[in-house]
Amino acid sequence: MEVTTRRFRQNTEDACRNGNLRAVLDHATRYFQSKRAAALAVFDGREEHFARARAARLTALSRLPELLEQLEQNASAAGVRVHWATDAAEARALISGIARENGVRVVVKGKSMITEEIGLNEALQSAGAEVWETDLGEFIVQLAGEAPSHIIAPAIHKSRAEVAELFQEKLGLTGQSIPELTLLARQALREKFLAADMGVTGVNMAVAETGSVILVENEGNIRMSTTCPPLHVAVMSLEKVVATLEDAADVLRALPRSATGQRMSSYVSVLTGPRKAGEADGAKQMHLVILDNGRSKVLADPALAEALLCFRCGACVNACPVYQTVGGHAYGWIYSGPIGAVLNSLLLPPDDTRDTPYGCTLCGACAQACPLGIDHPKMLLALRQQLRTGSGFGALHTLLARHPLAYRAAAGTACAVDPDLNLLARLPGLPGVKGFARSRRLPSLKTPFSARFRALQTSRRKGDA
């Protein structure tokens, strides 16, 4: 997909003018938040459970090299072919190579952000394969030629009516209600599952002690992608490993509740190797691609390593007032919302994401929502420090504040010349002030508090004397 993070600010301005988008986002994010709140309200001991999930993720990060080696050993022993990829290009080449070697013509995919991150679909298509997204939301955005706009709900930005129109146009199928539309998608996708030579999925967790891959979903399409075709390729970024099945269970208690407000998602698949002799189903050949793509560099940065704790529940995204207003596409790459602003900044070149850490009011709703205790605002501040872009207004204010006499002189002059800041709002080179003033009356400058306070003290002393 085209990366438009450089246009992030303009993207948000455009999105704000899209009334339909705002209405759809408002509805969807409120829905997710209320489901989650209801699930947490009846989750006994949730703080303790969340702490255990965090501990499991922390263990994974603190023992990452060792656990990845253990994962490789145990997965290999179970018959999985394990591959390592340092970056997106390597991963694309690897997976395209597997497809070519096996003469793959049709690929079905489970929803996975990591394959979006590496742009796998285009690579497989170039290798001559037909690629079908089988998650309903992903299927919708694929038909529309778009990218997902939410980490767990890819088509969150589309209304039912838009989906109906899309199905009519692209598939020639007519449906109106949600059950009707879902059935149409299911019928279209069944054929693809049966025709597929290869299934590609992401990985929610990989268990080092058993070599298992865990996949969490609600539609059953991921299970079908891993069992219908003879060949299954699972792609994981390296932080997805956990040490033990026990740790995986701790993570699983937190993930669906935080993501969709479910106690458990409809399907949880634990795949340990391909089909073995005597087994009725499962892929005949299973590959696991372990991808770095910049993560080991992130892990080495103490201010930002926390980003790798994330298990992609999307709670921060739904809670974010900026996301609620502009949606995922405005962020300019596949990740969006608070964790997306952090990940996009970390995984893309710094020059492409100079505005990204600034698209946040630092309100902290994300950190409050995060079941793993990730402090997104703190990381966005760390990213701002690394960029050192600052703001002209901030720098001027700081300079003056360091010299209070100059500050008082400047404020006094402004108060005398332009108390209602009318001139300030018209100054060229201050587009931000103009934008701010478009929807708000600027504050007026008044006789400063300090002058009033000293005057009061003086008058009281005179009164005493």
Next chain:
Amino acid sequence: MPPGPLSPLASRAGWAYAPCMPETMRAHLFIPCLVEDCQPEIGEAVVSVLEHLGLRPELPRGQSCCGQLAYKTGDLDGARALALRYLEVFHAPGPVVCPSGSCVKMVRTYPTLFAPGTPEHARALGLAGRTFEFCQFVAGELGRVDLGAQLATRACYHGSCQVDRALGITQAPRDLLRAVRGLTLVEAARPDRCCGFGGVFSLQFTGVSQALVEDKTEEILATGADMLVSAEPSCLMNIGGHLARRGSALPTLHVAQVLALGLGKGSGAWR
């Protein structure tokens, strides 16, 4: 009026006034930039309320910005320089009271700006521990919730992100307001949602900022309140500015102003 119960404060070791309590305890005022030049009435109300409680407010000279603008735009050196100034200006013992959650949050962040073990770090820790948001100081530290104020009004309280979430001060302002006789406390539909200010955010992402302040204002007006109350001057400026732009006459007041009004010390009355 004698000072209220001082137990939480007086029990804190190292504070000079405990053994030889003067008849009135002094409280240092830390006045945010926005209050100093644009909302001086908030500072006046703070003075009125503290004096009502028997304290002696003092305004140390040479104070300026807490540094959060620098800090939040990635300028650590600028923030550190302003933190050092703060440590200097407020070196004298005794509590520092500030009518802004975000500025207090910045002061509480000072220790992270200095290496542990340095004298600056130790002083920053000390000042972070004795710098209080106004409501927290009155209700929490002084333990004074019912100040005897009366005001017949329906007040919509906006718990700002910095007061509610960053500082975790959720009860003190609401308790203070509920104790005002005649005052009915209401909150907007999504009380903890950001008003869209966010400092430089409102200058850089003007569309989103505007959309958020519009949402917030709609939800506040829907409560049918007579006034908007907050403990954060920047939210008041943001929401108040938008109210003015859309022609609403809804007054926007700091909690301190509501208390001062309720005590018959309407801002400006004592000047």
